[in-house]
Amino acid sequence: MTHLYFYYFYKKRSFGLFKIFPIISFGLGSWQVYRYQWKKEIIQKAKENVEMEPIEMNDSLVDSLLQSSELSDDSKKRLEFRRVEVNGTYTPNSKEIYLGPRTYEGQVGYYVIQPLQLQHSNKQVLINRGWLPTQLIRDRPVITSDLPEPTTVEGLIGKSKEAGSIFTPPNDPANNQWYFIDAEQMASVNPNTAPLIQTTPNIPNRQRLDNNKWHLALRDSTQM
Numbered sequence: 001m002t003h004l005y006f007y008y009f010y011k012k013r014s015f016g017l018f019k020i021f022p023i024i025s026f027g028l029g030s031w032q033v034y035r036y037q038w039k040k041e042i043i044q045k046a047k048e049n050v051e052m053e054p055i056e057m058n059d060s061l062v063d064s065l066l067q068s069s070e071l072s073d074d075s076k077k078r079l080e081f082r083r084v085e086v087n088g089t090y091t092p093n094s095k096e097i098y099l100g101p102r103t104y105e106g107q108v109g110y111y112v113i114q115p116l117q118l119q120h121s122n123k124q125v126l127i128n129r130g131w132l133p134t135q136l137i138r139d140r141p142v143i144t145s146d147l148p149e150p151t152t153v154e155g156l157i158g159k160s161k162e163a164g165s166i167f168t169p170p171n172d173p174a175n176n177q178w179y180f181i182d183a184e185q186m187a188s189v190n191p192n193t194a195p196l197i198q199t200t201p202n203i204p205n206r207q208r209l210d211n212n213k214w215h216l217a218l219r220d221s222t223q224m
């Protein structure tokens with residue numbers, strides 16, 4: 001009798017599990033389809049923004065970016081990866097931010113991020129100027145007050161925050177150690193700075209990434 005009871009119990013339990021598996025599989029499949037479609041829409045919208053004529057970065061746009069947490073989802077989509085033209089000067093004696101380490105062609109290096117003050121304004125934006133190997137980071141001269149000249153930079157409004165992996169250590173602003181993008185934290189190092197502009201203009205006499213700057217920003221957007 002006992003054997004019959006256990007046989008009936010496990011048979012019934014196994015039958016129940018067989019009914020659950022298709023439901024779980026269907027749920028996972030639906031989630032993957034949704035995620036795939038969602039990522040396609042993000043990339044498509046980003047491509048549309050990239051193909052539009054650049055808009056000038058001005059005080060009004062900087063204020064909108066600084067208040068991005070209060071913007072609607074539609075407004076964020078219109079601004080994210082939007083091409084912009086920034087006119088200004090790299091801020092004298094400002095603290096450079098080195099994002100990394102990141103590996104490129106077998107070398108370890110960092111992205112160089114600098115604040116740029118808008119022309120005829122006290123507003124600043126963060127400019128990702130591209131990647132440098134570690135040795136050139138060490139040898140890089142500090143920007144002083146007699147060096148900056150007016151410049152024009154074209155780039156994309158980048159993500160204000162990256163999602164680091166479970167193995168990524170937290171940023172350490174006090175020691176200027178940055179492992180992932182967090183524009184709000186970065187602005188604490190250089191106050192009154194708007195979110196990041198992704199671009200890779202020339203750094204004189206220095207190496208930089210040869211990747212198309214638009215592709216670089218779009219690639220970063222899909223690392224989720």
